[in-house]
Amino acid sequence: MKLKQVSSIPDELLTIDAKSLHSLIPEPTLFHLPGKQQQPLFISVLLHGNETTGFLALQKLLIKFRDQKLPRALSFYFGNTEAANQGLRRLDHQPDYNRIWPNTELANSSETQTAQEIVNIMAKKKVFASIDVHNNTGLNPHYACITKLEPHFLQLANIYGRLVVYFTHPKGVQCGAFAEICPSVTLECGKPGQAHGVDHAFEYLNSCLHLSEFSNNPVPTQDIDVYHTVAQVKIKEGTHFSFNNQQSNLLLDKDLERMNFTEIPAGTQWGRVFDHSDIPVTAINESGMLVTDKFFSLTDNRLQLNINTMPSMLTLDERVIKQDCLCYLMEKIKL
Ligand SMILES: [Zn+2]
Numbered sequence: 001m002k003l004k005q006v007s008s009i010p011d012e013l014l015t016i017d018a019k020s021l022h023s024l025i026p027e028p029t030l031f032h033l034p035g036k037q038q039q040p041l042f043i044s045v046l047l048h049g050n051e052t053t054g055f056l057a058l059q060k061l062l063i064k065f066r067d068q069k070l071p072r073a074l075s076f077y078f079g080n081t082e083a084a085n086q087g088l089r090r091l092d093h094q095p096d097y098n099r100i101w102p103n104t105e106l107a108n109s110s111e112t113q114t115a116q117e118i119v120n121i122m123a124k125k126k127v128f129a130s131i132d133v134h135n136n137t138g139l140n141p142h143y144a145c146i147t148k149l150e151p152h153f154l155q156l157a158n159i160y161g162r163l164v165v166y167f168t169h170p171k172g173v174q175c176g177a178f179a180e181i182c183p184s185v186t187l188e189c190g191k192p193g194q195a196h197g198v199d200h201a202f203e204y205l206n207s208c209l210h211l212s213e214f215s216n217n218p219v220p221t222q223d224i225d226v227y228h229t230v231a232q233v234k235i236k237e238g239t240h241f242s243f244n245n246q247q248s249n250l251l252l253d254k255d256l257e258r259m260n261f262t263e264i265p266a267g268t269q270w271g272r273v274f275d276h277s278d279i280p281v282t283a284i285n286e287s288g289m290l291v292t293d294k295f296f297s298l299t300d301n302r303l304q305l306n307i308n309t310m311p312s313m314l315t316l317d318e319r320v321i322k323q324d325c326l327c328y329l330m331e332k333i334k335l
Pocket residue numbers: 047048051098134135
């Protein structure tokens with residue numbers, strides 16, 4: 001489907017819910033609204049159809065400026081409205097809308113073409129900054145993600161909060177594509193459906209809209225904590241694990257989920273191991289090397305951390321752990 005571009009918004013957009021949005025905007029549509037400063041701020045929401053916080057925050061922003069001129073031009077895009085209609089991340093036949101952007105590893109499709117077209121259009125408009133808004137699962141704090149450790153990126157991320165994650169994988173994400181043409185962030189606004197998540201995202205979008213320029217001074221290091229992923233942790237194939245079944249090979253600690261985005265000291269126990277002489281998890285670094293022994297050891301049948309680290313994405317959902325991984329481990333970056 002061809003990308004549509006429009007320069008006004010229908011009134012219904014201010015009141016509609018994410019489920020009904022598809023009926024109002026059935027085709028891929030890029031909106032451009034004028035503002036006092038001409039270089040537009042770009043916002044994308046609903047790249048994952050069930051992550052509604054960004055949509056609600058953007059709607060709040062549009063309501064606020066309904067009768068006044070925007071401080072800066074604003075362009076925005078509603079990602080997967082079809083999946084939003086079903087309350088799903090994506091539909092079975094669709095690619096992930098946050099893996100389709102320039103530099104993607106996915107095959108060419110109408111979705112990758114639309115994404116490329118959006119980036120081309122925004123590059124021509126000399127986009128000021130880009131914000132892509134998401135939600136996640138599990139107990140995670142709000143944080144911003146960046147793909148470049150440059151002052152303007154750090155500044156844009158720091159407006160959302162002190163917690164920042166630097167990442168270079170996966171490829172084809174919106175944030176990485178826009179990073180080639182302007183300062184760019186992804187917001188992770190906690191679980192969907194939380195009013196304080198919407199308020200926080202709205203305040204952030206509003207602040208960015210009022211930002212007249214980026215400062216060339218570095219962000220004060222005491223105001224920001226930047227982490228990067230150093231390993232992905234999986235349970236070893238064939239290991240029976242559980243959070244409550246005493247009969248399993250690996251009985252994981254029920255408090256694990258609370259460790260997300262908390263600096264956990266060396267020696268912390270993650271679980272107990274039965275009928276097993278080797279470590280029942282694997283840790284793989286970003287270049288695909290096995291680094292299990294750096295992070296974990298087995299002492300008196302206790303699985304424990306060897307070094308201080310900060311986990312993320314820990315969940316108590318055994319299905320997610322089997323399908324995906326147990327967690328990621330992060331390290332603080334010295335700026
Ligand atoms: Zn998402």
